[in-house]
Amino acid sequence: MNKNSVFDCSILPLDTLQDQFGNMVAVQGNQNINFPIERVYYMYGMPEGVSRGGHAHTDLYQLIVATGGSFDVLLDDGKNKKVVRLNQPNQGLFVVPGIWRDLYDFSAGAVCLVFASLTYKNNVSIRHYDEFKKFKGLENYKL
Numbered sequence: 001m002n003k004n005s006v007f008d009c010s011i012l013p014l015d016t017l018q019d020q021f022g023n024m025v026a027v028q029g030n031q032n033i034n035f036p037i038e039r040v041y042y043m044y045g046m047p048e049g050v051s052r053g054g055h056a057h058t059d060l061y062q063l064i065v066a067t068g069g070s071f072d073v074l075l076d077d078g079k080n081k082k083v084v085r086l087n088q089p090n091q092g093l094f095v096v097p098g099i100w101r102d103l104y105d106f107s108a109g110a111v112c113l114v115f116a117s118l119t120y121k122n123n124v125s126i127r128h129y130d131e132f133k134k135f136k137g138l139e140n141y142k143l
Contacts, residue, residue, distance in 0.1 A: 057123060078100070
């Protein structure tokens with residue numbers, strides 16, 4: 001059973017170098033985020049009304065960043081829900097294992113960059129909400 005909650009997920013400020021040439025953000029695994037980075041991917045060109053995610057991970061940590069535009073992330077631990085609006089490229093949403101997530105309300109031009117602690121091959125996803133509730137030990141819990 002996974003005890004992580006939505007309250008273990010938080011917005012992290014990302015170190016930004018600002019000079020006359022613009023801004024630069026560097027993310028380093030095990031330094032300014034508390035996990036090794038094994039995979040980096042990004043999503044863009046999401047049509048209006050589309051939703052991404054709709055799953056949870058058993059052991060994966062993520063840092064989700066809106067490098068362009070904005071979108072919402074619904075975090076759900078089976079008991080509590082929290083919506084986080086991402087719209088700053090110098091902030092990331094730290095998501096712990098055992099949290100169901102849905103990404104939605106993408107603005108035009110939104111880009112979602114994700115740093116993950118595991119490769120796709122080594123990641124275990126839970127794609128059905130009933131299975132997620134069992135994983136959390138909440139199969140009989142009603143919101």
